[in-house]
Amino acid sequence: MVRLGIVGFGIMGERLLRAALTHEEVRPVALWDPSPAAATRLAEVAPGLPMLDSASAVIEACDALYIASPPSSHIPHAEAAFAAGRAVFLEKPLASDLADARRFVAGAESSGARAAVNYPMASSPAVAQLSAWRAEIGSPRTLSITADFAAWPRSWQMGAASWLSKRADGGFTREVLSHFLFLTRRQLGALTLLDRDATFPEGDGAETAVRATLMAGATPVALRGGVGTTTADEANEWRLACEAGSIRLRDWSFAEKREADGSFRPAPDAIPNAEMRPMVLRGQLSKLARLTKGERVDLATLREALEVQEVVEAILVG
Structure with a gap:
């Protein structure tokens, strides 16, 4: 143990x-x-x-x-x-x-x-499903990433609002969009930021809106996030269009594939994030145990986390 x-x-x-x-x-x-x-x-x-x-x-x-x-x-x-x-x-x-x-x-x-960073998508069954579908739908064409919030911090994060709400360390780009940038890096290749824009309130508050265009390997990426842009606590989507179809990850845990009629259908075993999260964390812990024993694992590396952080901070430049 x-x-x-x-x-x-x-x-x-x-x-x-x-x-x-x-x-x-x-x-x-x-x-x-x-x-x-x-x-x-x-x-x-x-x-x-x-x-x-x-x-x-x-x-x-x-x-x-x-x-x-x-x-x-x-x-x-x-x-x-x-x-x-x-x-x-x-x-x-x-x-x-x-x-x-x-x-x-x-x-x-x-x-x-021996070190790794807790990006749970490294152990997500939904991400594994996306990877399996990619083999069926050909080369990637475009990717869009969106994240919307009724308020920031989210309702369940108010205990950490003293820093999550501040420009110095907090904000949804660091806290949420970074996960989807990690996923993009893993799926499509190195990230290059082409242009960006961020909106901040008066004072030291965290961002209220961001927009960016990037390249992930050879794939164009459009990223957008905002506060007050949904009535739900949060809504997010990572959508990849490929030459023979489209797939997406919705609300953290729903892997979905586009049908002929244009609608997205969830994987048969898709479950809400509240149910999937404990499974994913157990998978992360299994990999951490192997890392501690000196074995190779596919947890997020320090280098990957640094590459994501460099993009995030570049998006947030005032």
Whole structure:
């Protein structure tokens, strides 16, 4: 069993912990979060699992460290874990500062550190279905990516609004569109940003709208996102048109293929994201266990996460 430590017990820390509690290859051993409310919640979710008094204590107790704290703390925690010989699983973005992220990735690669980034689409059954369909519909022609939100942060993220709502570290482009850019990179090739535009409110608030055109390998990509553009909490779509048909990923988990009448039909086993998410996180944890043991896995690499972050930050340039 790989001993898992967690730094940061917000939404993502809790989700991964719940997936790890019954996992066959991973055993949670310790957490750290400076918030008293996090300790109270941990006692409800996993009675008996210790909330230690520092990140360094968690690093000492674990084989693999999951870092789900705010972005500005990612690199210090990761580098401390590397120094102790631990494997690291990070949330995105890698850092608040792009230059720091580049330095961090170069150092981790040169040292051979065991590390990956939690882009769950690396273990998504819906993405696997898209990949299978691609073999049937020929070469890609165009890709469109859209993300719409009633408000930002989303209703279930208000506990982290202190940074998610701010221009420095938050916003839906970093938090949501980055996932679809990772998917695009995996499916179609290296990303090149051609032009972009971003709208911000007065003050230090996160973006309210973005638009960009890119190339992913040889495929043109049109990207758009906005706040106040839907009445739903959120709606998103990744749609790929190919020479013999079109496929899409809708609302995170619905893989759909276009029929002759123009409508999109979901895969027979498609399920809502709330049901798929625990399955995907368990798959991520299985891969993390193998990574910790020195095996090759297809989790998102630090380099892939850096490439996505570079595009995201270029879109958000004022």
